[in-house]
Amino acid sequence: MSSIHIVATGGTIAGTDGGRGVSPSRSGRELIERVPQLSDRFDITVTQVTQRPSSELSTTDLTAIAKSVRRVAEAADGVVVLHGTDTMAETAYYLDLVAGSSAPVVLTGSQRTAADTSPDGSANLVGAVEVAAHDEVETGAYVFFNDRLHAARAVRKRHASNLAAYDSGHYGLVAERVPDGLWFYRRPRSLSATLPATELTARVRLVTTSTGTDGSGLRHAVDRGVDGLVVEGLGMGNVPPDVAAALETATDAGVRVVVTSRCIAGTTAPVYGGRGGAAALAETGAILGGTLPAHKARIALLAALSAPEQIDVAALFDPRTAEGHGLAEVGDER
Incomplete structure (x- = not known):
C-alpha cells in the first residue's frame, strides 16, 4: 500500500x-x-x-x-x-x-x-x-x-x-x-521557482487600487519600515498618479515593489507611459508581477525577502523564465 x-x-x-x-x-x-x-x-x-x-x-x-x-x-x-x-x-x-x-x-x-x-x-x-x-x-x-x-x-x-x-x-x-x-490533461509538475524554506520575517504590505486611489497607504507603509510592497494595479499594471508617486518614493527608499493586475486573466506589461502607466513604473524600479495575482505575489515576495541569501526578485517574476512562470511546463503534456 x-x-x-x-x-x-x-x-x-x-x-x-x-x-x-x-x-x-x-x-x-x-x-x-x-x-x-x-x-x-x-x-x-x-x-x-x-x-x-x-x-x-x-x-x-x-x-x-x-x-x-x-x-x-x-x-x-x-x-x-x-x-x-x-x-x-x-x-x-x-x-x-x-x-x-x-x-x-x-x-x-x-x-x-x-x-x-x-x-x-x-x-x-x-x-x-x-x-x-x-x-x-x-x-x-x-x-x-x-x-x-x-x-x-x-x-x-x-x-x-x-x-x-x-x-x-x-x-x-x-x-x-x-x-x-x-x-x-498535461504533465503534473511544479510551475514555480524554488525558494529556501525559512521563517517569513520580511514585512510585505499589499495595497489595492481603484478609481482615484491615493498613495497615502503606501507612504504610511514605507514610513513603518516595510521591506516590500505588492500593489494590485489596474489593467496591465497601471495605477493612479498619486499611487505612482508613492511607489517611486518607495523604490527610492530601497523597498522592493511588485505591481500586479486586478484582472483575472492576462498579464502585466510595460505598455502605457504617463504618470501611472506600467512602463513608467518599471522605469522607476517597480517589478511587474506578470500573471500572478496580488495575494500570490505577496507570498512570493515574502519568501524571497525572508531568504537568508539574496534572491533575484526581478527574475522570480520575469515571464520569460520558466522558473518564474512555468510557461514551458504548461504545454508539456503526456
Whole structure:
C-alpha cells in the first residue's frame, strides 16, 4: 500500500456548527476514521499542525505547515494537507515554492461541513489521497477539489460557496478524476521557482487600487519600515498618479515593489507611459508581477525577502523564465 501522510490544519472540512457558526472541531484523525475505505487502501498517518479556519492562519502557521510537510514527505509516497478554502491557494503556492520534496503535496478541504446536505469533504479527501499516491504525480504542490486537480501556481478560488470553487484560468486543469481513475490533461509538475524554506520575517504590505486611489497607504507603509510592497494595479499594471508617486518614493527608499493586475486573466506589461502607466513604473524600479495575482505575489515576495541569501526578485517574476512562470511546463503534456 502507498504511504500517505495527512497534515491537518482545520478548515470547513473539519467544521461543525455549535450554534454560533461553523468552526473546525474535528481532528485530522477523526476525518480519516469517517472514511474507512482509505485505511483499507492506503497506509495513512496524520499530523495535526493547527486547528483553525484558513482566514485565521498567519505566516507563522505557513512556515509550520511547510516544516511539517518537508519532514513527513521524507518517509511518505505523498502528502495531503487538509485546509480551509479561503486561503488554500496561497498555502498551496507557498508549499510549491519551498517544500522542496520529491513527494507530491495535495491540498484539499470542503465547502460544506459533514452535517450539511450533500457534504463534499469525504469525496475531496479520497480524491486527494488518490492523487498523492498516483505514480504519474511525482512532485510539486496541487489543489484537488470537486474532482479536479489544479497546479498550485495557477489555481485560485473563484466562487465563495459553490462546490466548483476553484479554477486555473488559461493554465487549465492538470487532471480530472473520472470513474476509472485520473485523466491527465498535461504533465503534473511544479510551475514555480524554488525558494529556501525559512521563517517569513520580511514585512510585505499589499495595497489595492481603484478609481482615484491615493498613495497615502503606501507612504504610511514605507514610513513603518516595510521591506516590500505588492500593489494590485489596474489593467496591465497601471495605477493612479498619486499611487505612482508613492511607489517611486518607495523604490527610492530601497523597498522592493511588485505591481500586479486586478484582472483575472492576462498579464502585466510595460505598455502605457504617463504618470501611472506600467512602463513608467518599471522605469522607476517597480517589478511587474506578470500573471500572478496580488495575494500570490505577496507570498512570493515574502519568501524571497525572508531568504537568508539574496534572491533575484526581478527574475522570480520575469515571464520569460520558466522558473518564474512555468510557461514551458504548461504545454508539456503526456
